[in-house]
Amino acid sequence: MIARDRLSKLTSNLVLLAIGILFVLPLLWVLFASINRTAGLRVEFPTDPTLGNFKAVLNTDTTYRPVLNGIVLCGGSALLTMVCAVLAAYPLSRFKSRFNRPFLLTVLFCTGLPITAVMVPVYGLFVQLNLVDTIGGTIMFMATSSLPFAIWLTKTFMDGVPISLEEAAWVDGATNMRALKSIVLPLMWPGIAVVLIFTFIGMWGNFFVPFMLLLSPERLPASVSIFTFFGQYGEPNYGQLAAYSLIYTTPVLLLYLLLSKKLGGAFALGGAIKG
Amino acid sequence: MTTSVAAATAPSGKPGRSGKPRAANLLKMLPLSPAIGLMLVFLAGPIIYCIYAAFTNMALTGTGAANVTFVGLDNFRKAFGSSAFSNAIWLTLLFTLLSAIIGQNTLGLGLALLMRRANKLVRNFVGTAVIGAWVLPEVVAAYLLSAFFNDEGTLNVMLHAVGLPGQDWLYAAPIIAVSLANIWRGTAFSMLVYSAALSEIPKEIEESAEMDGAAGSKRLVWVTLPMISRAVLTNLMLITLQTLSVFGLIYAMTRGGPGTKSQTLPLYMYEQAFSFSQIGYGTAIALVMLAIGAVFSLIYLRGLNSEAA
Numbered sequence: 001m002i003a004r005d006r007l008s009k010l011t012s013n014l015v016l017l018a019i020g021i022l023f024v025l026p027l028l029w030v031l032f033a034s035i036n037r038t039a040g041l042r043v044e045f046p047t048d049p050t051l052g053n054f055k056a057v058l059n060t061d062t063t064y065r066p067v068l069n070g071i072v073l074c075g076g077s078a079l080l081t082m083v084c085a086v087l088a089a090y091p092l093s094r095f096k097s098r099f100n101r102p103f104l105l106t107v108l109f110c111t112g113l114p115i116t117a118v119m120v121p122v123y124g125l126f127v128q129l130n131l132v133d134t135i136g137g138t139i140m141f142m143a144t145s146s147l148p149f150a151i152w153l154t155k156t157f158m159d160g161v162p163i164s165l166e167e168a169a170w171v172d173g174a175t176n177m178r179a180l181k182s183i184v185l186p187l188m189w190p191g192i193a194v195v196l197i198f199t200f201i202g203m204w205g206n207f208f209v210p211f212m213l214l215l216s217p218e219r220l221p222a223s224v225s226i227f228t229f230f231g232q233y234g235e236p237n238y239g240q241l242a243a244y245s246l247i248y249t250t251p252v253l254l255l256y257l258l259l260s261k262k263l264g265g266a267f268a269l270g271g272a273i274k275g
Numbered sequence: 276m277t278t279s280v281a282a283a284t285a286p287s288g289k290p291g292r293s294g295k296p297r298a299a300n301l302l303k304m305l306p307l308s309p310a311i312g313l314m315l316v317f318l319a320g321p322i323i324y325c326i327y328a329a330f331t332n333m334a335l336t337g338t339g340a341a342n343v344t345f346v347g348l349d350n351f352r353k354a355f356g357s358s359a360f361s362n363a364i365w366l367t368l369l370f371t372l373l374s375a376i377i378g379q380n381t382l383g384l385g386l387a388l389l390m391r392r393a394n395k396l397v398r399n400f401v402g403t404a405v406i407g408a409w410v411l412p413e414v415v416a417a418y419l420l421s422a423f424f425n426d427e428g429t430l431n432v433m434l435h436a437v438g439l440p441g442q443d444w445l446y447a448a449p450i451i452a453v454s455l456a457n458i459w460r461g462t463a464f465s466m467l468v469y470s471a472a473l474s475e476i477p478k479e480i481e482e483s484a485e486m487d488g489a490a491g492s493k494r495l496v497w498v499t500l501p502m503i504s505r506a507v508l509t510n511l512m513l514i515t516l517q518t519l520s521v522f523g524l525i526y527a528m529t530r531g532g533p534g535t536k537s538q539t540l541p542l543y544m545y546e547q548a549f550s551f552s553q554i555g556y557g558t559a560i561a562l563v564m565l566a567i568g569a570v571f572s573l574i575y576l577r578g579l580n581s582e583a584a
Contacts, residue, residue, distance in 0.1 A: 008491070012392040019386065020401035023408055023459065025433075026423040030415075033422075041425040043432065088310035095303050103307070105576060110318060112512065112572030114520035116541045117564035118318070120548045120557045121325035124333070125317075144317035147310055176303070205412035207523030227414050227527055238422075245415040256410045 033242035040238060053243035062229060063222075063247055070221035071251075073135060073210065074203035077142035082196050084143070085150035090180050092151070093158040094166070104155070110148035118145075119212050126213060133215040142209055146199050153198075157191025158184065197259050201252045222248045322565065329559040335552035343555075350559035360560070362535055363543035367519065370454055370539050375518040378458035380511060383465020387473055388495070390466075402466075409463030417527035420456040421445065445529055449537035453525045457518060464517075465510050472506035473499070505578075512575035516568055540564055 025043075033039035034053055036046035057063050092100055122141060123132070131137030165187075166179045174182075185192065207223045214220055220228065226248055230236040332346045354360045386405065390398045408416065423429050424444035431441030444452040476499065484498045500507065522541040525531065531538030531546065538546070540560065548557025 009392050009394075012389045013394060013397045016386070016389045016393050016397050016401045019382070020397070020404045023401070023404040025429050026419045026459065027404075027407065029422045029429060030419055040427065041422045042427045043422075043429045084310040084313060087306035090306050091304050092307070097300065097304065099304060108576055108579070109569075109572050110314065112516045112568055112575060113318075113322075114516060114541075114564050114568040116520035116522050117544070117561040117568065118321045118325070120544060120554065120561045121321040121328060122317070123548075124328060124554060124558070125321050125324050140313065141317050144313045147314060151310060177306070201410060205410075205414075207413045207527070211523075223412055223414060223523075226412075226418075230418075241418060245418060249411055249415055252410050252412065253407075256406070260406075 030242045030245055033238050034246050036239050036242075038239070039242060053237075053239040054247070056237075057240050057244045057247065062225075063244065065218065066220060066222040066225035067248065067251075069135075069219060070204060070223065073139060073142070073221045074200050076135075076139040077146070077203055078196055078200040080139060080143035081146050081150045081199050082154075082192065084147055085154040085195065086180070086185070086192070088151050089154040089158045090176065090184070092155050094163065094176075104152075107148045107151050111152060115145045116208060119208060123212055132213060133219065135214075135219060138210060138213045141213065142203055142206070145209065146202060150195050150199055153195045154191065157188050157195070160191070161187045194259065197255050201255060204252050325558045325561055325565065328555055329562045331555045333555040333558070335549075335554060337552070346555070350556045351563075353556060354559055354563070359535060359538075359543065363538055363540045366450055366537065367539040369450055370457070370521070371515055371518045373451070374454040374457035374461070375514040376511065378454065379461045379465045379514050379518075380507075382458060382462045383510070384469050384507075386462070386466045387469035388499075390470065391473060405466055406463045408459050409461065411460070413460075413523040414527045416456070416460045417524050420452070420459060421528050424452045424456075446533055449529045449533065453528055453537050456524060456528060457521060460524065461514065461517065465514060468506055468510045468513075469503065472503040476502045508578045509575065512571055512578070516571055516575075519564065519568060519571075 029041075029043045032043055032045055035049040035051065036044070037048060037050050037052060039046075039053075091097070092104060126132045126137060126141075129137070161184050165183050166174075169179045169183055170176075205223060207227065210221050211224045211227070214224070217225070217228070226241075226244060230241045230244070329350055330345055330347060331343050332349075333343045386401065390401065393401075411419070421428075425431075426441070426443040428444075430444065434441045480502070481494065481498060484494050520541060521539070522545065525537055525539060525542055526545075529537045531542040535543075541564070544557050544560040544564065547553050547560060
């Protein structure tokens, strides 16, 4: 029995390790190519490693401005999402109302709608409202598209904060918004951080929405400019593409590390999703 | 924007003091208004606009640009009669089946199950690799996997090493390549959902099943899976919906090509609406996608409801 157990543990480890290696393999290319002067599509460790690719892409047009645009766009949208989600989650979590259930069901239903499909009519709507190629309009749409999921998650986290503390505050005459700000939010900040960071990561990688709604090269975030710089004119410079990919990916990797080290975020998220 | 300002400065009602229950109730619900406002304008608005435009000949150029007229069901007739549309539907189904329902779902469950028996080092390594692929921005993932599937890419190097013939996968089997790419990118989600679900199964239940002599596979089918059936349903619905709307990954890898060999519904919609400027026809396709999404979403809601009841 024990021998069999050990054998099955060993098999589990080996199978897992094999899958892990399969997941790592595509990543090797980007690491090697970024420091290779003459990178192609083949995975090979450069004979003469260089930082030249990074130097070549670190300039305003290629890196700094798109990354800054991305921070403004995704940061703004994530903040707007979070503010609306917290405000909406409070009454949903705290007060019983006939309105709650249908609203939450609608929110859940919206999380399922394919945002991609909405993009053509959204473009039409943006033309009518004169919002095409504006950062503000794009921020509002991006915030809205992640709002249903954010409301759902935030409400789940808020439900975990006991209501008794607020009841005491209400008796002392605090308003709801005050109770939310000084009692509920401080107690659920890890949940807030999880939702905020996940919203940001999702937006940082989102290609289609800014690709459709923004036109001017000087407004494009990194997710789109990587495509326009490297994808459109024949054979790209693979070394620079790899270097740029790494720079562009770094912020979300750091955020993810923060999330998993400090907050146990991924597993909290998994728990919240499964309902 | 006006709604969020209004809500932020509006006084909020005190709960539990119902002088005028109706007004007090409305006040309590006031913080919902920024969210509702945004969703009405930017989500409900486009959907209603979509329902309208799908029945018109709206276009960016030509007659449909000058004066928009109702054309009834013409767009839908055109779609269901066109081979490009049925090609897109078929590819979307194949893509969803291969990459989400079979790939991500099974692999995610497998990883979550294996991880419980693995040692910490292996578990951390695999978890980081799988989640790393998930966190990566869509277009970066697309470039990485284009390189991986390319003629001289890593996959072919590996195949040559074991004596198998290689090929340019993006040309020879583009839909398989993008499906594998989507598995690589999306499995983390299923893995996280299943890990969370499995962690909630009481240890005693599985131990007693083991004591009774239930073998590994039997235990999985008769004990473990039924305990996480709700997570399975939730996960299947969510990944199906996510996969239906995948655009950037496929667009950056193949642009739907070669020809239309990997042109799923979102890419077909994009091509019709923007490359060919047929907004009316494009929104009709969008409406079909929304309808498919709505059906899946409703099944998912019903499942959640009946489990809760």
